[in-house]
Amino acid sequence: MSYWLFYWPGLQGRGEFVRLALEEAGAPYRDVAREADGADAMTALLSGPGPHPPFAPPVLRDGDVLVAQTAAILLYLGPRHGLVGAGEAERIWTHQIQLTIADAVTEVHDTHHPVATGLYYEDQKPEAARRAEDVCRSRIPKFLGWFERVLAANPSGPDWLAGDRLSYADLSLFQLVAGLRYAFPKAAARALDATPHVAALHDRVSERPRIAAYLASDRRQPFNEQGIFRRYPELDFG
């Protein structure tokens, strides 16, 4: 049986964290966003009946089960596909890392939407410049510095965030690093110079056979200015 992934068409967005997990797992999935009526299917799902209405995409459908919220989807997929270690302590630690990645993603999103998601970037450019300066100069180094510390403190070595094997959190950190490099080339380069374990983890993930194949395929949409990570040079405070 195949998963269904619902997300908005035309952007990686938060759906990409789920795609990376499904791709690494080699799990069959239907990416509804890439079908002709993907946007309509998404809208219908959000407004449809059922006991578990999603607040927002991404949404994973697994038979009768609907799961929304990126971190909850990964919590659901992890044990099914070997994307998290065994044992409660390692699973809760992996999830804690994932929630911190989610916080970083929200802060990056709000660099271009500090006032309202419902407004265009062009309607909040002065506010965006102030927020982006803080995110580039303070928050990105702080988040990446914490991931560096987590990797350095891992008793199994600095290859992976939790334990001695890849987890969904590693896939998400890869995506965060890739997105930061796209959106803020100067600020990301500076922060990554100080966090070599994080930079190496990005490369290690990108070389996984299934991830490398995915990144080279047309299933991997390019970054663009509709997603979370947007390249507005005036917001790159390097």
Place this chain on the structure above:
Amino acid sequence: MSYWLFYWPGLQGRGEFVRLALEEAGAPYRDVAREADGADAMTALLSGPGPHPPFAPPVLRDGDVLVAQTAAILLYLGPRHGLVGAGEAERIWTHQIQLTIADAVTEVHDTHHPVATGLYYEDQKPEAARRAEDVCRSRIPKFLGWFERVLAANPSGPDWLAGDRLSYADLSLFQLVAGLRYAFPKAAARALDATPHVAALHDRVSERPRIAAYLASDRRQPFNEQGIFRRYPELDFG
């Protein structure tokens, strides 16, 4: 054995979502923030050694286990104290709701800190007014409307968010409603007029014997202008 809860002294903050769970469970816990050296203990924990450094508080210590990230702490506590239903489907749904509450909490926080957490509110007042107007007029009604829909769609009835019993998500929604009423009395009243199941859930939680006792005790700190929910009348767009 007693839990230790680490958080900043002098405010409810995100620690309050954990306190409510511990109080409802009747679980013994040491609230380190309320001890004489609480702030120093918090700082030492964040910078200390160990394989699982917290990024930010709240942090729960259970023997040798450290868990940070509010939603991860509740994921950990839920099954131990009957604060979540049995079965994976109900647990992942409860967690999905909790993550949506967390998103709402972040958006409320950013009404007074839309530019940078490291700056004072006074240094970002124009940006705060723009963001708060959107949050009051659009986001609070949207979030509370979704919780209303979840309650109305619950096959077990509209008393609780998930299943036929109280979960940690109900405790957190109580706190969100209480905080919104403190911070935005006009906007919250308007939104809650349209979401009667949500308003009733708030009251139902507040009448739980252990929660009522907690709220009447000096362990419940008052809302204030150091927390997430701050009463700045100029930000209450009713």
